[in-house]
Amino acid sequence: MAAVNTRLLQPGERIRVLVVDDSVVIRRLVTHALEQDPAIEVVGAAANGAIALQRIPHLNPMALTLDIEMPEMDGLETLRRVRRQYPDLRVIMFSTLTERGAAVTLEALALGADDYVAKASNEGSLDRSLARLRDELVPKIKQFFRLPGNSASPALVAPALPAMPRPAGSARIAPRVLAIGVSTGGPAALGALLPQLPGGFPLPVLVVQHMPPLFTRLLAERLHASCRLAVEEAAAGARVAAGRILIAPGNFHMRVAPANGGVQVCLDQSPPENSCRPAVDALFASLGEVYGGAVIAVILTGMGQDGLRGVQILKARGARVLAQDEASSVVWGMPGAVVNAGLADRVLPLDQMAPEILRLASGL
Numbered sequence: 001m002a003a004v005n006t007r008l009l010q011p012g013e014r015i016r017v018l019v020v021d022d023s024v025v026i027r028r029l030v031t032h033a034l035e036q037d038p039a040i041e042v043v044g045a046a047a048n049g050a051i052a053l054q055r056i057p058h059l060n061p062m063a064l065t066l067d068i069e070m071p072e073m074d075g076l077e078t079l080r081r082v083r084r085q086y087p088d089l090r091v092i093m094f095s096t097l098t099e100r101g102a103a104v105t106l107e108a109l110a111l112g113a114d115d116y117v118a119k120a121s122n123e124g125s126l127d128r129s130l131a132r133l134r135d136e137l138v139p140k141i142k143q144f145f146r147l148p149g150n151s152a153s154p155a156l157v158a159p160a161l162p163a164m165p166r167p168a169g170s171a172r173i174a175p176r177v178l179a180i181g182v183s184t185g186g187p188a189a190l191g192a193l194l195p196q197l198p199g200g201f202p203l204p205v206l207v208v209q210h211m212p213p214l215f216t217r218l219l220a221e222r223l224h225a226s227c228r229l230a231v232e233e234a235a236a237g238a239r240v241a242a243g244r245i246l247i248a249p250g251n252f253h254m255r256v257a258p259a260n261g262g263v264q265v266c267l268d269q270s271p272p273e274n275s276c277r278p279a280v281d282a283l284f285a286s287l288g289e290v291y292g293g294a295v296i297a298v299i300l301t302g303m304g305q306d307g308l309r310g311v312q313i314l315k316a317r318g319a320r321v322l323a324q325d326e327a328s329s330v331v332w333g334m335p336g337a338v339v340n341a342g343l344a345d346r347v348l349p350l351d352q353m354a355p356e357i358l359r360l361a362s363g364l
Helices: 024-035 049-059 075-085 099-111 126-142 186-196 215-224 280-291 308-316 334-340 350-361
Strands: 015-020 040-046 063-067 090-096 115-119 177-182 205-209 230-233 244-247 253-259 262-268 295-299 320-324 346-348
Touching: 015 024, 015 049, 015 126, 024 040, 024 126, 040 049, 040 126, 049 063, 049 075, 063 075, 063 126, 075 090, 075 099, 090 099, 090 126, 099 115, 099 186, 099 215, 115 126, 177 186, 177 280, 186 205, 186 215, 186 350, 205 253, 205 280, 215 230, 215 244, 253 280, 262 280, 280 295, 280 308, 295 308, 295 334, 295 350, 308 320, 308 334, 320 334, 320 350, 346 350
Parallel strands: 015 040, 015 063, 063 090, 090 115, 177 205, 177 295, 205 244, 230 244, 295 320, 320 346
Antiparallel strands: 253 262
């Protein structure tokens, strides 16, 4: 996965966005929502990909919002051409919450889209539509940029956390489970990492990827086709066992609990944590209760700080913590927060993550 490093804006510079959608209503709605943020400037709009490609050299956008279903040239073909001609241009896909919409969005992420926003079928009012777009789309665009005067993104500033001393003699606890937390850039990162785990990998694997319902099932199916381990969307009561990769379902927190001499998955819809459901913190905290420090915790690319508090809990119990490095991350928010808090045992590029996981899993 080729990451594009976060861009530092110059004093007075705004994030230049081109809106690409065949719907006049959607183009106007997106433009109004984005222009409410003083850091963003909508420099133009296009009704399809062919028009967008003609306008990019003249408008010089930093980011595109790109619809998938458009006449003449659809979103996927536009994305392919943008990636060839303008590799540094950030692309946010607009997806529908349908099986086809989710499948095409995952394809777009595999082709190099940076992130996506799911279209709601009916917001009920213009004000609610504007509010949702502002709340969801604006942060997804701004995550790729840093404002003047900020040496680091706000997402990388770790909050003050209570001291939790590491237990004496816990450095060599044999791991019993591998847990992975990931967000923006996650499908591509997981697609690069998980197929490297061998069929005889000795630990169960639990994954929290920030995604809505339906998307997580299709992501699991996509990964299952390329991995040597079975990959499934987790179900309530699913057994946590070696040979399986379980992905938290969208809109549910995934936790673990002892059951019948083993460990099983518990799902719940308690309030979001870090504005996320599923949340990495929810899983990691429960792993600390069940496995203590016998955990390999991996934080990959993603916006925000989800996973930071969970990592602190696990680290205090003797778990090993791996964080993806900034250069290979699409967004270094989640791993950056862990690194800046001093909680990572190792900070690694994505292509070195699997060998280190295998080393730790073997007890070395």
